[in-house]
Amino acid sequence: MVSEVVPIPSRVESLAKSGIQVIPKEYVRPQEELNGIGNIFEDEKKDEGPQVPTISLKEIDSEDKEIREKCHQELKKAAVEWGVMHLVNHGISDELIDRVKVAGSTFFDLPVEEKEKYANDQASGNVQGYGSKLANSACGQLEWEDYFFHCVFPEDKRDLAIWPKTTADYIPATSEYAKQIRNLATKIFAVLSIGLGLEEGRLEKEVGGMEDLLLQMKINYYPKCPQPELALGVEAHTDVSALTFILHNMVPGLQLFYEGKWVTAKCVPNSIIMHIGDTIEILSNGKYKSILHRGVVNKEKVRISWAIFCEPPKEKIMLKPLPETVTEAEPSQFPPRTFAQHMAHKLFKKDDHDAAAEQKIFKKDDQDSAAVHKASEKDDRDIVAEHIVLKEDKQDSAAEQKAFKKVDQVIVAECKVLKEDEQDAVAEHKVFKKDDQDVVTEHKVLKHVPVEESE
Ligand SMILES: O=C(O)CCC(=O)C(=O)O
Numbered sequence: 002m003v004s005e006v007v008p009i010p011s012r013v014e015s016l017a018k019s020g021i022q023v024i025p026k027e028y029v030r031p032q033e034e035l036n037g038i039g040n041i042f043e044d045e046k047k048d049e050g051p052q053v054p055t056i057s058l059k060e061i062d063s064e065d066k067e068i069r070e071k072c073h074q075e076l077k078k079a080a081v082e083w084g085v086m087h088l089v090n091h092g093i094s095d096e097l098i099d100r101v102k103v104a105g106s107t108f109f110d111l112p113v114e115e116k117e118k119y120a121n122d123q124a125s126g127n128v129q130g131y132g133s134k135l136a137n138s139a140c141g142q143l144e145w146e147d148y149f150f151h152c153v154f155p156e157d158k159r160d161l162a163i164w165p166k167t168t169a170d171y172i173p174a175t176s177e178y179a180k181q182i183r184n185l186a187t188k189i190f191a192v193l194s195i196g197l198g199l200e201e202g203r204l205e206k207e208v209g210g211m212e213d214l215l216l217q218m219k220i221n222y223y224p225k226c227p228q229p230e231l232a233l234g235v236e237a238h239t240d241v242s243a244l245t246f247i248l249h250n251m252v253p254g255l256q257l258f259y260e261g262k263w264v265t266a267k268c269v270p271n272s273i274i275m276h277i278g279d280t281i282e283i284l285s286n287g288k289y290k291s292i293l294h295r296g297v298v299n300k301e302k303v304r305i306s307w308a309i310f311c312e313p314p315k316e317k318i319m320l321k322p323l324p325e326t327v328t329e330a331e332p333s334q335f336p337p338r339t340f341a342q343h344m345a346h347k348l349f350k351k352d353d354h355d356a357a358a359e360q361k362i363f364k365k366d367d368q369d370s371a372a373v374h375k376a377s378e379k380d381d382r383d384i385v386a387e388h389i390v391l392k393e394d395k396q397d398s399a400a401e402q403k404a405f406k407k408v409d410q411v412i413v414a415e416c417k418v419l420k421e422d423e424q425d426a427v428a429e430h431k432v433f434k435k436d437d438q439d440v441v442t443e444h445k446v447l448k449h450v451p452v453e454e455s456e
């Protein structure tokens with residue numbers, strides 16, 4: 002019998018629709034990542050334990066100082082304690098949000114072959130468009146999702162040519178939504194700035210302002226999964242952004258790692274989920290949290306989420322704790338890095354197999370908290386390593402300096418020798434001269450004597 006090698010379809014949707022009951026091994030996550038995954042519909046109903054806070058923005062601009070400050074205080078508390086929240090009364094109309102969801106869903110309703118016309122090309126750096134996570138040669142772990150990714154703000158940085166043309170409303174609805182999210186981001190940055198005792202425009206300025214803060218939309222499409230207890234739609238991560246705003250189709254799936262346990266986010270009607278990303282965590286010196294989260298999948302329903310990542314420019318800004326957030330008691334927790342360097346650093350850490358192997362050693366019960374502990378320990382080690390390199394660099398330059406000094410001394414010594422040689426030569430010369438004179442004198446004497454003798 003000839004066994005045929007069946008290639009894995011590159012789109013998760015095709016795989017899901019092929020009728021398989023067992024998912025390919027590339028989608029099976031390691032045991033330690035599967036802790037806390039059960040039935041997401043049941044998890045979403047549970048009311049015990051900590052819950053993601055819901056923050057109303059109704060009074061964010063209130064004329065009444067006391068009412069306004071109460072709203073600010075609640076938002077700040079959620080950013081400090083959780084770094085993620087359901088925003089309600091956010092000022093973006095339900096109608097506009099529905100249009101955005103219809104526009105995106107209509108694209109994903111197309112057959113895969115039609116969507117392929119929008120495929121991105123990650124190998125050549127075209128990250129915008131329709132895509133799926135590519136197998137990474139180092140660990141080969143895949144995620145149960147396809148996505149559509151594109152820049153939505155500022156207007157001059159968008160490429161409308163690659164946006165879906167499935168409905169006439171895609172561009173108007175998504176553009177208007179992006180503009181309103183951008184304005185909402187300004188208000189949130191203001192509240193977070195005030196919460197750090199800074200001027201209200203400070204954080205917005207620090208992340209690039211209207212011109213340079215980039216808004217990128219990622220529509221996550223999670224097909225039904227025959228073995229949801231073995232897969233992840235999005236693996237555990239923190240967002241690198243400054244802020245992330247997420248809509249979804251009211252199918253549960255988002256989980257947050259809070260106080261050592263995975264907490265399932267409820268589906269709150271008419272809300273926008275907002276994450277504080279790494280960028281704000283760094284600028285605030287860890288005061289505002291960027292929470293670890295993941296996307297869980299299920300057997301029954303397709304899940305779709307619309308994330309807008311608000312990101313600082315890649316190279317232009319050096320991200321580090323703002324001086325006002327650093328004191329002797331609270332020293333800087335983050336070394337300076339550009340946004341691009343920060344992303345590269347995270348990728349490098351993820352590829353570290355030793356750390357993954359080490360994680361396996363931990364007891365089952367303790368796994369998740371141990372994993373997080375390990376990760377922060379690793380961060381610490383990186384910082385220590387960097388510190389050592391700097392120290393070594395300093396020692397190297399000190400050694401170099403010593404070597405130069407030594408060379409200098411040699412030169413001085415040589416110079417002395419040369420000078421002494423010269424003096425010797427002069428002395429010799431004098432002797433010769435003297436000798437010469439003596440010879441001449443002798444000669445004269447000798448010459449003189451015979452004459453005298455002959456006389
Ligand atoms: O689908 C979600 O709810 C979360 C997706 C997510 O975390 C991301 O795209 O960064």
Ligand SMILES: [Fe+2]
Pocket residue numbers: 238239240294
């Ligand atoms: Fe995320």
